[in-house]
Every structure is written in structure tokens, then in C-alpha cells.
Amino acid sequence: MAAPLGDYHRIGLARSALAMAELAAGHVDNAAAALSPMLRLVESADTPPFVPGLSRAMGYLRLAQDRLDDALRWFGRESDLFGDLAPQTLLGLVTARRLSGDSVDAAQLCERALEAGRRLGMPKVIGDALEESAFLAGERAGDLHHEALAIRAEHGLWPDCVRSLEALAALGSEVEAARLSAACARARQEMGLPHTPADSGEERVLELREAIEYARRARGKRGRPSSGWASLTPAEQSVVRLAAEGLSNPEIGSRLYMSRSTVKTHLSHVYAKLGVTNRTELAAVAKRTE
Template sequence: MAWRGGEQPDELLTPETRIALAAALRQAGDPEGAARACAAGLDAARALEMPRLIADALEQQAFLDEARAVTLHLEALRLRADATTGSRIMGACDRAREELGYPRPHRPSVPAAPEGRRMDLEEAIAFTRRAYGGRRRPATGWAGLTPAEQEVVRLAVAGLSNPEIAGRLFMSRSTVKTHLAHVYAKLGVANRAELAALQRERDR
């Protein structure tokens, strides 16, 4: 419209464009303009219920607001993690629907991730339980393990390495190490050998 000599109403800007504009203005040394563009992009993303773009807008706000930077970054990270989890579950649901002969009647708002389609129904259920399992549990003992920690224990006792567990459970290697450290502390063991022995004793 500028090329044709016309006006450029803000209503024509998509949320992506507003957020990109905010980043450009911030880098160009115009924090006030960046803040306005970012706020408009955030409002538009929220109105359209687009978690990924909401996270992008919050990230830009974090760069502009030092006092709330950590809080804003953490919220952006949470939204991205939720979106990734939902996308994987959606992919698994699509596969299960196809295998059961129940095609999806409409296009979902959450895109289906390809890695989700690689999970069979049992794996998808376990993944969902790990992601959305309850938080109230004892601090120690087998009952204190989270769903994710239980899955890590099962695979570790089966002889899988940390990289193999990470690939199977869609986790990073550092996350697997963290889960194992929590498991060791909750069960009072020092290593995989003691963990395996405790598991065998429990299975008797």
C-alpha cells in the first residue's frame, strides 16, 4: 500500500508482522515503538489463540522489560513446551484415528507433529501421562516417582543408555540425567546397579 501511495492501517498487520516489527524497532534503538508493536502483536495473538506467537511476543517484551524479563521468558518457555507436547499428542491421535478407522472430522487448531505419529497408542498414553500427570505424591519411595521418572526407571533397568532413553521418551540427555538423579534420591540408591536390584526386589 505504501508503494501505491495509500495509507497503511495497522489492522492489516498480522501478529507475526507486528512481533517482527517489534524486534526490528528494538534493535534499531526505538524501545517505545517496539513496546507498542509488541503489545499490539500480543493482543492479536491472544485474540486468535495462537500460543506460539504469544510466546514470541512475550519474549520480545522480556527484552524490553528488564524487571520482568525472567518471568516473561519463563512464561514464553512454558507456552512453547505446552504447544510442543500438544502437537506430539495430536500427531499420535491422528495415527490412532487412522488405524481405528475414525478420520478427524475437522482440522485441529494444534498442528500434528511428525514425531507424535511415530508413537503407537500405548506409547501415546504413557507420554500424555508423563506430560500431564498429577503433582501430589510422597517425597520419597516408589510412590514419589513422577510418571516421567517411572518411565526412565523402566528403560534404565531394561539396560538402555541415557541417549537411548532420551530418544525413546522425546527428552534431552540432560533431562534423563536429572530424572535419574531424582530417582536415586527418592529411592535411596547410588547408581543403576542398585536401582536394578531394588526393582528386582520390588517385582518379587
């Protein structure tokens, strides 16, 4: 509808959104074709016009094509304009930096994106930033992937949940990896995402929500002590620190982008694990860990 009017902002926005959808489906050539008219427009202009979403979409296209230098250039173009107001683009820059081997700069950019996502109330950005942090974190990777999974599941970001489960499968036992990989392959097929068949060795492949619960249970069996500060998950520790600062449940939920009921659930688990009964005792425990 915008094309006959020559409304290049709307055309560019629509083509960029189409390209991102094509990339999600694994159709790299289709994504390139969607962006090609806008690319010609921008590259032929003496003063390149700003086209909403174009730089970010071009950055992700170049990532998919393994053209990292071009990806850095395109992500950098929008990041230079908007900085922390465009945390999605910062995250694209993080991925490109990480894949280029610049882990220090990637980690700094990732912290900026995570802080911006929390400040702006963007759960997808928060989950994506935690995932990137996990790829950069080494031994804390599992905790960060689980934290990303919890946020993504709470907000119904199901394609992103698949990515979290795939990352956790790579860190788990052979049985867990097979079961989660099969569930992810099933979810990808059902969502129309790129997929390859996976065999769990079992008759029934888990549905996505079942796989999420399975990953959480498997984590509980493996990892943490049952009580004390070390038993708290990263999300629970974040809730404790904010509660110790005197924030109410709604304020904690707003800061961490959780529902009130999730904050309440975290606190009930924390009280049981730490053996405390009120926020005064909780604050005292939190102070001792600083």
C-alpha cells in the first residue's frame, strides 16, 4: 500500500520486518531479496536516508551469510544513532563481536543491552542479553541460560525458549541432550523454524512446555545444595537483593520484569532455602553475602 505513495520509511520498515521473518524461517535468499530494493536506495543516495529497521535487518542478514565485517558495520550504523535506546541492535552488535573473537567488547555491550532492556521493560531483550552473557560466561553459562529460559517462558517467547533449551542440551548429560534436542526439533517443525530430525531414543517426544519443565527438573537434580545462599538461583538472588533494598513485590517485578506472583513464588522458595521468616532476616542474610 505504501509503495505507490513512495513512502520509503513504511516500505523499508515492512521489508525489514519481512526479512527478519524470512531469516527466522531459515530463508536467507528470500531475506536478501526483501531487502535488496532498500539497499539499492540507500547505497545510491548521496546522503543515505534513515530507514527504520533496515540497518538491524541488514546486520542479521550479514550474520546469516557469515559476513561479520559487514554485520558489524550495519549494526554499528544504527547503534551509533540510537545507542542504548535500541538495545535489540546492541545485541546484534554483541553477537557479531563475539563471533569475531572480541569477547571483551561483546561483554561490555551485552551489559549495556541488559541494563537497557530492564530499564525499558523489554523481556525479549533481557532474555537475549542473558543468552549472550551465557555464551561469554564460561562456567556460569548454565545458570544464565536457565535465567533466560525462565524469562522467556514466563512471557511466552516460545521460539526463544527453543534456543535456551538447545543451549542447555549442549551442557547436559547424553540422555538430557537427546531428550531436549528431540523436543526442540519437534517445536521448530511445529513453529515453521529451521530444523533437522532428532531422535531421543524414546517413543514419545516432549512438547515444548514439557521440555521446559524437564530442563528445570534436571537442573534441580544435578546442581545446587538444597539450602543456604549457594542454593539460590541467579533470579532468586536478584529478588533477594532488591527485597533487601526495601523494594516491594510490584517494584521488584517491575525492575526484573517478572509478574507479582513470580516474585512471591521466588520469595517463598528463598525463605525456605535460607530458613528466614521475614524481610528483616532476609536483608541480614543478604548483607552477609556482600
